[in-house]
Amino acid sequence: MYYYRYHDQLFASLLPNLPLEAAEMPAAQVPVVFLVSRDPQHSLAAYCVSSSRQLTAAEEDVTWLDPNRMSVEIPTLSRRIQRRISTRTLRAVNIQHPKWQSILEPPGTHAAKCRVNLLAVGDVGGTLLTALKLLGRDCIEHIGICDLSEHTVARWAAEMGQVSWPWDYESLPPVEPIPPERLFDCDVVIFSATRSIPPVGSGIRDVRMTQFDANRTIIEAYARQARSSAFRGLFAILSDPVDPLCKAAYLASNMGPDGIWDGGGLRPEQIQGFGLGVMNARAAYIAKQDSRFRSFLEEGRSFGPHGQGLVIANSIAHYDDALSQELTQQVLEANLRIRELGFKPYVAPALSSGALQLLLTLRGQWHCSSVCLGDVWFGVRNRFTPAGLELETASLPDALFARLQETETLLRAII
Structure with a gap:
């Protein structure tokens, strides 16, 4: 040495x-x-x-x-x-x-309490905001909200301002409007903007990937703003498709005026995608209803993207490939059941992928999110430590590892 x-x-x-x-x-x-x-x-x-x-x-x-x-x-x-x-x-x-x-020193995104800014307060953003307001008192100093619609911002600022415990009016983090130019004046930026979501009944099975081109344009613009703002905090992406959008943001942020990568923008570990949490939660929901999948509740893991390429493992120690493949397919189709009822499936993603995982992230605890693994952003169990980003490691069965390699190849082909 x-x-x-x-x-x-x-x-x-x-x-x-x-x-x-x-x-x-x-x-x-x-x-x-x-x-x-x-x-x-x-x-x-x-x-x-x-x-x-x-x-x-x-x-x-x-x-x-x-x-x-x-x-x-x-x-x-x-x-x-x-x-x-x-x-x-x-x-x-x-x-x-x-x-x-x-x-050389971690940037300190995990201060006692973080300043959090949320971009876009639609269905997902509004649900997410509500949960962060109610549950984030220990780790969030304040929440800024920004949206193309001034009326939307005014409405949510007023609504959240009227949410408090009786006689303990300062205990929940305040919510305040912020202008676009102040979006990156914080520790954490949450990106939940989307240009369009296919309507219920459209017949589109992979709704997430149909949004890539439209949402990519939006996120690239904000990634360049993060670069110009010299942003050192966490850029959390909730919009679909989460994993390709993470890479798109990284590439756009690090392109110099000549169009060549120069490393002057967001570092890979500053960008995390929050889409895997709801897939993990859906697997648990199914496992509670079907005893064949009960092992997932104690030994299971989820990997990969929020959509095609998802890998659910019934267990790491006692992996059953056929059982895991079946559980994975049921998880992938769970959102379709909500659409069949006539509703957009946004509540569980906003909470299980968004608010709950973000709070675990801010607390430095293990959570599900997509992080950089070379050329792709890949959903794994991870946490932020005083030394930096830590990935969970384990001895993985051959059949499970082969599935992870297939997903890695799939993600590389997208962007």
Whole structure:
């Protein structure tokens, strides 16, 4: 191993001859940052290390969910570095990223309470806003709302202003209108805007993907605004299709005036898609009704996008591929049952994918969301730690891992 100093901060690395001041192996101090080197356009800029193989892997992909499948040897590390990995206190920083010097410390999106701004207060946004207002008192300082319709903003600001506990009028986070130019003056931006949703009875089975082209144009404009605002917080995307829109936002934010990627915008780990939570909740709902799927309630996991490519596993330890495939299909069709009743299925997504997962995110707890895995945003169980973004890792059965690879290929083909 090698040691370096930069502005009085000590780093460890497996890379020799970095353009930094060389340092001796410390007698007592243990570096909290480990420098790695990867193509910055297709890699996380910084993350919490959960496996030593993540320090030497040439690229990021679904093998990161099962590090034993990563095609690299286990590196030789000091016991103190190994201990930091086991306690999830080692932060890896990609020295090839143009912003590496500014991200040596986590950006602090998890202050005691966060400032949250919500873009678009429609069906999903309004439901989400209500839940955040009622449930976010411990982690949200205030909520700003922005919408194309001034009347919509005025209505929701007034409605939420009239929601309070009796005789404890300051206990819930206040909701206030914000102009578009102040959208990124906060810690978390929630994007729930959508141009159009196919009407009930349209016959379209994959409603989410039909929205991609229209919503992509919208999100790219706001991603460029995030760049110009030098936004350092979390960009949370709820609009469909969640996973491709995350990548579209990332690419648009990081394109320079010449149309070439320059890394000057949102870092990959700043963008998360919130669509998987409702699929996980639907799997649990079905499992409660059908005893064949009961194992999901204790041992199950959900992966992938909010739509085609979704992977529901009945269990990691006792995986049954046929059972999991059947459960996955039922989850995919659950929203159609609501449409057959004559309603748009937005309440469960706004709550299970949106509000509940966002609150877990702000609290630094495990949640379901889509994060960057190389060339795609992929739904997984993850959390933000003081060292950065941590992905849940596990020993995955071959049949389950093959499904994850198929989904990865599918997502890469979209954008």
